[in-house]
Amino acid sequence: MGLMSKLLGGNSHSAEDYVELDVDDFDASEAGAASVQVRFTDISEKNDVIDIKDAVYDGDIVIADIIRHTTSDRTMEHILDELKQVANEVGGDIVQKEDDQLIITPAGVGISRSKIGR
Template sequence: MGIMSKILGGGGNRSVEDYVELDLDDFAEARGEARTQVHIAEIADQGDVIPIKDAVYDGDLVIADITRHSTSDRTVEHIVDELRQVAQEVDGDIVQKGDDQLILAPTGVTISREKLE
């Protein structure tokens, strides 16, 4: 008997209709836990940093597009420094992916610097 047959109850004669899809929102509420969200942001100017900081302080992960700035742009340097400080304050993490993205993680989340293989 294969592993799937064991999981499905021995005979493997169950169908999709035998299973119920769980609503994860209801499950999280029942446990009383907050859910971490992943936000996508675009940084066009310094004002765009405020909602990003708020999200990270709230425990959410942010992927921010910085393509509107060149990597030698002083504005980007200032923004990265400000967001790096936020990551340090919350004991999170920050990485720059290429020239076009920043990834900020909240408290207790680290971002691997290695690609999955």
């Protein structure tokens, strides 16, 4: 299983699950990569949306695990509606990956709906 498959897989992960890779001769700040970050979070209640919205407004990409057993379907509908509105307001994108993850992007970052090589 590739690194991205593990990162985007359906399991919940903690910070200890991610390994920092050493990339020789690459300075992220010189390449401008430091201005956009990929942020990971869980959505277990409506209040979790506030931090996600702030991150997207700040220009970050958010990958959020949906913890359905702690939210009602109605609450999840409201959460999805709020996040769709944020993506629309900033000119970003939002997609639900299977039943357990949302990916929300800021302005100028689109999400392909097809896998690489297909």
